[in-house]
Amino acid sequence: MAGGPLDEITVPGGAKLGFWGGGSIGWLYGMINCRTGSAGGGGGSGSGGGSSKSKIRFGSNANQEYHTFRHVGEAGIDKKAAEDAIRADLAPKADSMPEGLTSGEVRVAGKTLRYNAFKLPDGTINVGRITVH
């Protein structure tokens, strides 16, 4: 990676470690960077959202859904608004998405949410990581 160290860390021993910071998130299987202006309706919890035939999931149970949205809640962002925005972002492209990993971005409450999704062979899209920037 080009460029000099942007950040430093201090470990318990006192040594400072240089870190070349980077902002983007890369995925091997493809990247979709989309922005939506605000949270919008994208279907209810557990449904596919929009006109897509794909099912969009944020976990296999309530604990995992909480886990997926933990950064959203800790940043004071409404979980439902975030979920709706991600569903709305994914729905139009869900059917044409290739299988594998994808990432995307939405804007909610003035913050950028980056999400990682994985499309399974049966068309199910699992959203498993959401971070707030």
Added chain:
Amino acid sequence: MLLNYQMEQSMSDESRFTSQARQLREEERELIVSMLSRAHYREPVILPLETQVIDMQDGGMGGIRFVRSESRHFGKELARGKYMDADGVPVSITINADDRGGLFELDFWKVDFSALKHYPRPLEIEFEAQ
């Protein structure tokens, strides 16, 4: 920006995840050190096993959060990698810093949300440059 890795031990983070604080396991320490070292740190990362963590309630995917006294939230991703679990399902791993630059989480996401079958060794991780 300085990232302070010193671990303060309290229950404030623990209480959010309804699990007990415990010491970092050797396999976790090795994974974190390896991933951070590969993420363009210039010197070896030292992370003592006395470091206190809690298991995140992620359905057995292996995520942990580092225990600190103060309230904090996600700041930035420090390193990212992936590997294939024993059942052939991809697992994405990130190391996250909090909003103050401290070590925050080792996050695992097995893409079908199932529990880990095999905890990865550092050499199994395909590092993903950021």
